[in-house]
Amino acid sequence: MDNRAIGIIDSGLGGLTAYRELRRLLPQENLVYFGDTGRVPYGSRSRETIQKYAMQDIRFILRHHVKLVVAACGTISSTITPQAVEAIGLPFSGIVRPTAQAACQATRSGRVGLIATAATVRSGAFGRAVEELGGPGVRLTAAACPLFVPLVENGFVQPDNPVTELVARQYLQPMVEAQVDTLILGCTHYPLLSQTIQRIMGPQVTLIDSGREVARWAQGFLAGHGLLAQREQPGTGEFFVTDSAEGFIQVAGLFLQEGVEGRVTQIDVEAL
Numbered sequence: 480m481d482n483r484a485i486g487i488i489d490s491g492l493g494g495l496t497a498y499r500e501l502r503r504l505l506p507q508e509n510l511v512y513f514g515d516t517g518r519v520p521y522g523s524r525s526r527e528t529i530q531k532y533a534m535q536d537i538r539f540i541l542r543h544h545v546k547l548v549v550a551a552c553g554t555i556s557s558t559i560t561p562q563a564v565e566a567i568g569l570p571f572s573g574i575v576r577p578t579a580q581a582a583c584q585a586t587r588s589g590r591v592g593l594i595a596t597a598a599t600v601r602s603g604a605f606g607r608a609v610e611e612l613g614g615p616g617v618r619l620t621a622a623a624c625p626l627f628v629p630l631v632e633n634g635f636v637q638p639d640n641p642v643t644e645l646v647a648r649q650y651l652q653p654m655v656e657a658q659v660d661t662l663i664l665g666c667t668h669y670p671l672l673s674q675t676i677q678r679i680m681g682p683q684v685t686l687i688d689s690g691r692e693v694a695r696w697a698q699g700f701l702a703g704h705g706l707l708a709q710r711e712q713p714g715t716g717e718f719f720v721t722d723s724a725e726g727f728i729q730v731a732g733l734f735l736q737e738g739v740e741g742r743v744t745q746i747d748v749e750a751l
């Protein structure tokens with residue numbers, strides 16, 4: 480038993496997909512969320528910049544007495560080096576392996592699609608994980624969807640939003656043409672658009688939600704290592720952001736369906 484918190488990092492709001500699932504699966508856990516809303520998006524930046532930002536984010540989350548660090552961000556997860564992970568000195572997971580594992584289990588035809596940020600697609604991390612976990616029978620078709628993150632961050636998430644629909648149709652065309660039966664939402668922002676994506680792909684396609692898969696992984700890991708929290712009352716949730724708290728409170732509240740007022744603090748991650 481371990482009552483320290485779980486630390487979650489993301490470039491912005493997307494990691495809330497993991498937060499929501501962790502809260503649902505592990506109601507006793509204290510969760511500390513860091514969203515770098517002042518510097519989002521990461522996915523269009525260089526590898527070096529993403530690695531520098533990721534280390535600053537991790538340094539911040541480590542100040543909160545956490546037992547596990549979850550990079551609920553496809554871009555950080557696919558760009559961070561094994562040396563950086565080692566230096567954390569605590570259990571760590573990104574989204575790549577848990578998500579690739581779920582996709583390999585779900586596919587029947589072996590045709591798996593990946594949509595993610597440009598940096599994630601460029602890294603090839605999902606391709607390597609799918610090859611390792613799924614073997615030669617699984618083939619990955621990948622496409623970057625750079626406009627999805629700004630759409631989500633600006634609240635264009637309603638399933639009937641015509642702008643999002645138009646953009647999604649264009650981005651998903653290669654996935655439709657490749658006839659994938661399983662589609663990895665390899666960026667944690669994308670599950671917020673899952674109704675639109677599902678409608679375009681059709682009901683026969685299984686969507687793999689990276690936020691949900693990393694939360695399931697965390698649950699299994701903590702249970703398997705005797706690290707689950709034990710407390711009478713529900714766990715707490717604290718949020719730290721690098722842009723104004725107000726904007727985050729609005730979209731996060733909508734998405735989490737729980738008010739986060741009074742629990743969001745703006746910080747300067749570069750000054751730490």
Ligand code: DGL
Pocket residue numbers: 489490491493494519520521522523551552553554555596599628665666667668
């Ligand atoms: N949630 C991040 C990811 O999963 C966001 C992308 C970004 O910052 O560009 O990749």
